[in-house]
Amino acid sequence: MKTTFSTQISEHSLIELQGVTKVYGTGSAAMKALRGIDLHISQGEFVAVMGPSGSGKSTCMNILGCLDTPSNGAYLFEGVDVGKLSRDQRALLRRHYLGFVFQGFNLLNRTSAIENVELPLVYRGVPAHERRESALRALEAVGLKGWETHTPGELSGGQQQRVAIARAIVTDPKVLLADEPTGNLDSARSREVMEMLDAFNHEYGITIVLVTHDADMAAYAKRIIRFLDGIIDTDEENGKML
Amino acid sequence: MLRETILLAFREIRRNLMRSSLTILGIVIGVAAVITMVTLGRGATAQVTSDITKLGTNLLQIRPGQHRHGPGGTQSTGAMFKVDDADAIAREISGLVAVAPMASQSTQAIYGNENWATSVIGSTPAYLVVRNWQLESGRQFTDSELRGGKGVCILGATVRKELFGGQNPLGNTIRLEKLSCQVIGVLESKGQSSFGTDQDDFVLIPLRTLQRRMAGNIDVSRIYVSAEDGVSTSKVEEDIQRLMRERRRITMNEEDDFHVRDMQELVSTMTGTTRVLTGLLGAVAAVSLLVGGIGIMNIMLVSVTERTREIGIRLAIGALERDVLMQFLVEAVVLSSFGGLIGIILGVVAAAIGARVLAVPFVFDPGIVAIAFLFSAAVGVIFGYFPARQAGQLDPIEALRHE
Known part of the structure; x- marks a missing residue:
């Protein structure tokens, strides 16, 4: 049984998409990636986004991550219309409120774990010693104490x-956007990662939006x-949680 | 934040040490070339100035001949002077320190087994005054030696070295072709002139000795006049011109069949020439700096392409366009400044060696070093800006997808 969740307007609405469309290209070559998305996500939610390739979920994630803007419709982040922000303002929004985890990890090569974790704090202008302490805590929180000086290759x-x-949570973001974070990992490592995300959602109330193909992870x-096909097919509470 | 950026730039440069070194090579060569050229040019200018000053300040030269064809290229179609002309100048014109008539020819100087091709100058003691020569040892010609056309001579340092080596030449007799003469003095060395000739390579004998016993005439080929300090050389020049026109009976509408040359003129001509040359060489060297800048731009563009993914990561986690732009710009500036620094060291060393080889003074100018350094940093800013802007304007989504 499908119950729609999106129509409930919460006063804590952190993320709100109103009739968002995204069109790539122009004229006859135009490709509609999103055909009108309405979505509310409240503070503290843990949302999994699923769907086949080309269904628009990645485009939607890019918009939620303020990396891209809607062609039509509005994306309100805490009531701010992201579509009207400049490139730099969106970068600042990412800097202060968002954390990203990618399928391909996207760490800086030949750069130690701790420096990778410190990177978002560098752009926030956090002094070096504070930065180091926060990064050490974040690495400890993900169970990598003692691995600080190792580079991704190691x-x-x-x-x-x-x-x-650790890099995503070190800034204490409001939203953590995870784009197939377990796509390159075996099932045991995947479960570790998911448990970790679950814990951050529970303990720190970080809102998590997770894109995945894997029903076990979405669980x-x-x-x-x-x-x-560019629209939301179903939007339901996870049965297991009920 | 700037400190972070500079540290980051250094780390990035260290990671690609080989490529970074090759990148800055253009700047290194450009800066080194500019420094070397300008330093040597300044040295040459200083050399020319001091050489001409050594010729004697306030010196005027009077030669027979119709037209001036630039330094040395005169036509001696006018009649030679006589000793009387020099006497008349000394008598009639005020404000002069000394007047030295002279004649010269090439000759072979012989002492024992030693044999040296040189030139012989016949003149008076005034010659040493007007040409700023100092006696290292010995004495001047006496009046009776001058009047009598005696066989005595004063040696230039080169002739002395070639004929006598380390021996004391004073009192010994040398032969100039058929003329025997006793060495009564040796001159201090002046070294090479900026025209590349050895100024010390001559033998000085009394004018009358040369005229009577070697040339067989009474000609004076040149008269040197030295004006007193503070006396206008152009005024003296005019006076001499008037006097000589009178003595040589040149009518109003005829041109001079002699000319008077002011050494001050020569100083400014020669230093002007070396300055222009220095400027030209410096400009050519500056072009190589520019080429070095283009090299930096190329490598920075390659670097931006290679690091597209890194740029995407940085942009995604909150770097502003200008943060990324600064990162790459600082890297370019650090590279080019570093190249400039190495170039300065190389250039100064090359200039020091070059100055020794060319026998010009080494004129170290901190100004040109500062300019070269700032210029190389500016090259980094100018040529680094385009690639850096490219980097900053990348689309983070595209950049993250880049492999």
């Missing part, structure tokens, strides 16, 4: 993803949104 995939998670979320 770490396993699971460890690299944990460094990436960690409290709410599952399925995309199909």
Whole structure:
């Protein structure tokens, strides 16, 4: 049974998409990636986004991550219309409120784990010693105490993803956007990563939006949104949580 | 934040040490060339100035001949002077320190087994005054030696070295072709002139000795006049011109069949020439600096492409366009300044060696070093800006997808 969640307007609405469309190209070559998305995500939610390739879920994630802007419709982040922000203002929004975890880890090569974790704090202008302390705490939180000076090349995939998670949470973001974080990991490492995300959601109340193909991973979320052909097909509470 | 950026730039440069070294090579060569050229040019200018000063300040030269064809290229179609002309100048014109008539020819100087091709100058003791020569040892010609056309001579340092080596030449007799003369003095060395000739390579004998016993005439080929300090050389020049026109009976509408040359003129001509040359060489060297800048731009563009993913990561986690721009710009400036620094060291060393080889003074100018350094940093800013802007304007989504 499908219950729609999106129509409930919460006063804590952190993320709000109103009739968002995204069109790539122009004229006859135009490709509609999103055909009108309405979505509310409240503070503290753990949302899994699923759907086949080309269903628009990655485009939607890029918009949620303020890396891209809607062609039409509005994206309100804490009531601010992101579509009207400049490139630099969106960068500042990412800097202060968002954390990213990618499928391909996206760590800086030949740069130690701790320096990777410190990077977002560098752009925030945090003094060096504070930065180091925060990064050490974040690495400890993902279970990588003692691995601080290792570079990504010296770490396993699971460890690299944990460094990436530490980098995402070190700034204490409002939202953590995870784009297939377990896509390159085996099932044991995947479960580790998911448990970690679950813990951050629980303990720190970080809102998590997770894109995944894997139903087992989506099962960690409290709410599952399925995309199909540029629209939201289903939006339901996770049965296991009920 | 700037400190972070500079540290980051250094780390990035260290990581690609080989490539970084090759990148800055252009700047190194450009800066080194500019420093070397300008330093040597300044040295040459200083050399020319001091050489001409050594010729004697306030010196005027009077030669027979119709037209001036630049330094040395005169036509001696006018009649030679006589000793009387020099006497008349000394008598009639005020404000002069000394007047030295002279004649010269090439000759072979012989002492024992030693044989040296040189030139012989016949003149008076005034010659040493007007040409700023100092006696290292010995004495001047006496009046009776001058009047009698005696066989005595004063040696230039080169002739002395070639004929006598380390021996004391005073009192010994040398032969100039058929003329025997006793060495009564040796001159201090002046070294090479800026025209590349050895100024010390001559033998001085009394004018009358040369005229009677070697040349077989009474000609004076040149008269040197030295004006007193504070006396206008152009005024003296005019006076001499008037006097000589009178003595040589040149009518109003005829041109001079002699000319008077002011050494001050020569100083400014020669230093002007070396300055222009220095400027030209410096400009050519500056072009190589520019080429070095283009090299930096190329490598920075390659670097931006290579690090697209890194740029994407930085942009995604909150770097502003200008943060990324600064990162690459600082890297370019650090590279080019470093190249400039190495270039300065190389250039100064090369200039020091070059100055020794060319026998010009080494004129170290901190000004040109500062300019070269600032210029190389500016090259980094100018040529680094374009690639850095490219980097800053990358689309983070595209950049993150880049492999």
